Amino acid sequence: MENQYVILVSPRDNEVQLVQEQGYKTILLRKEISFDEIFDVDMPVEMDLNDEEVVLEKCLELAKQLDIISVFTMNEYRIPLASKISEMLKLKYQLPYEASLSCRNKKMARQKLNEAGVGEVQYRLVTSEANLESQLQGMDFPLIVKPSNDSGSKNVYLCQNESEISTAIKHIVQSKKNIVGQNIDTDILIEEFLGGPEFSIESVTVNGQTTIIGITKKLVTPYPLSIEVGHDFPANLNANEEKEIRRLVEQSLAALGVDFAVTHTEVKLTNKGPRIVEVNARPGGDEIPHLVKAVTGIDLKSLAFLVTLGKGIDSLDFSSSTVPSASIRFLLANQEGKVSFNEQFQSDCIKEQKWYVKNGESVKRTESNFTRLGHFIVYGDEDTPSCSIADSIEKELSLTIKNPLEI
Amino acid sequence: MLALNQKLNSYFETFFTEAVEGGTLPEREKVVAILTSATLLNDQATLKNAVLTAKQLGFTKEEIGQITAIAIAVNSQKLKDQVELKVESKPSSTCCQ
Numbered sequence: 001m002e003n004q005y006v007i008l009v010s011p012r013d014n015e016v017q018l019v020q021e022q023g024y025k026t027i028l029l030r031k032e033i034s035f036d037e038i039f040d041v042d043m044p045v046e047m048d049l050n051d052e053e054v055v056l057e058k059c060l061e062l063a064k065q066l067d068i069i070s071v072f073t074m075n076e077y078r079i080p081l082a083s084k085i086s087e088m089l090k091l092k093y094q095l096p097y098e099a100s101l102s103c104r105n106k107k108m109a110r111q112k113l114n115e116a117g118v119g120e121v122q123y124r125l126v127t128s129e130a131n132l133e134s135q136l137q138g139m140d141f142p143l144i145v146k147p148s149n150d151s152g153s154k155n156v157y158l159c160q161n162e163s164e165i166s167t168a169i170k171h172i173v174q175s176k177k178n179i180v181g182q183n184i185d186t187d188i189l190i191e192e193f194l195g196g197p198e199f200s201i202e203s204v205t206v207n208g209q210t211t212i213i214g215i216t217k218k219l220v221t222p223y224p225l226s227i228e229v230g231h232d233f234p235a236n237l238n239a240n241e242e243k244e245i246r247r248l249v250e251q252s253l254a255a256l257g258v259d260f261a262v263t264h265t266e267v268k269l270t271n272k273g274p275r276i277v278e279v280n281a282r283p284g285g286d287e288i289p290h291l292v293k294a295v296t297g298i299d300l301k302s303l304a305f306l307v308t309l310g311k312g313i314d315s316l317d318f319s320s321s322t323v324p325s326a327s328i329r330f331l332l333a334n335q336e337g338k339v340s341f342n343e344q345f346q347s348d349c350i351k352e353q354k355w356y357v358k359n360g361e362s363v364k365r366t367e368s369n370f371t372r373l374g375h376f377i378v379y380g381d382e383d384t385p386s387c388s389i390a391d392s393i394e395k396e397l398s399l400t401i402k403n404p405l406e407i
Numbered sequence: 408m409l410a411l412n413q414k415l416n417s418y419f420e421t422f423f424t425e426a427v428e429g430g431t432l433p434e435r436e437k438v439v440a441i442l443t444s445a446t447l448l449n450d451q452a453t454l455k456n457a458v459l460t461a462k463q464l465g466f467t468k469e470e471i472g473q474i475t476a477i478a479i480a481v482n483s484q485k486l487k488d489q490v491e492l493k494v495e496s497k498p499s500s501t502c503c504q
Binding site: 046 | 458462463468
């Protein structure tokens, strides 16, 4: 193990630490590496990760000198590249490249799931607003219009009529590149609106066997903004709902060919049954791994690395103490103005609290996940579920936004 | 500015490439020279690239630290010598004599 290396493709979380904790050496691939990061890793390599040919060539060259046993990233945008490198290096355990693309690209996921007859969702692919009327035949409004391969709910529109669809398409075609400089797929997805409560399913697949670790209830503001305001783990579902969701996720991951990966699958429980919103071949964001670890003892991020070595849940060191439930709540600005909150507020119930803004700072109205003001995490106990504790704490934080006209 | 004179600029480019990429020194020794000069010139961009290359060539943190230490030591020695020289050559006061 001492001289075995793991390639980390533009990590966005604590990948370096996770790999080093397991005793492996690290090769870091990133467009720009900071001075601190250079010293944190064994082999820093600066390169344009959008130039796939150069990246693959460099990795082949490294593999001739070093014993590379895994390629790992939790960076959504770089998962297909990590899979492609693994495939080229013929590593024993890998998320198949085709599956990584299907997870990254919503168009491909829909195609594969519908072909397999798993949770079918009506959709169309368009490249412009031309011939919309004929394209939309057989579809009922409202409809969702979104890019095939962007992230973070960017450019996702709920449309009530053809004119709104046309406007949404015009907006989407203007974005040529995503935030990491990759080309946006020219195929735009128009799909039926999935109404109903939303959940995310945290799971792991090893050797084709999927284990559902748990189901998280997602709290979202109503359309058109659709901002994530909280998550509760575990979700409070009846046995039948849970069984249906589990079955859909297991079938979907199999249809997409997912293997050797921790996945975070978003599902809506519609009146026609559960339907897939998207499948992500990485642990969920928004501190969901924190909630899962508090309740199950399972560290999803460590597991995400261990599966690239062919290991499963049984290889993890479980946390000794767990709680019945855990919740996170995000704080939003309901209008533009100066933010004010009780900075001194403390509660034994709060296990983690983070403000992304300073008290008194001018903030914009929260219109996406990127402009939320902060978050806190609470644990439940045998008597009170974490969601109830979270709701009462939120009131005590006394968050107010004063409009410039009110000051 | 050197680019204003294409001919001289081209000579410089050739010289630079030959000095840094060519020559007889092994890669490891070249990177030591670059690290040392970048430290002395406080050239952060060159220093970062040199550290990156040093890590790729297998230098440990301690080895990189020592190269930097040598550069700092030689530089400080010069400063120390200058200060000592000034103290020695300072004319002594005669007011109490």
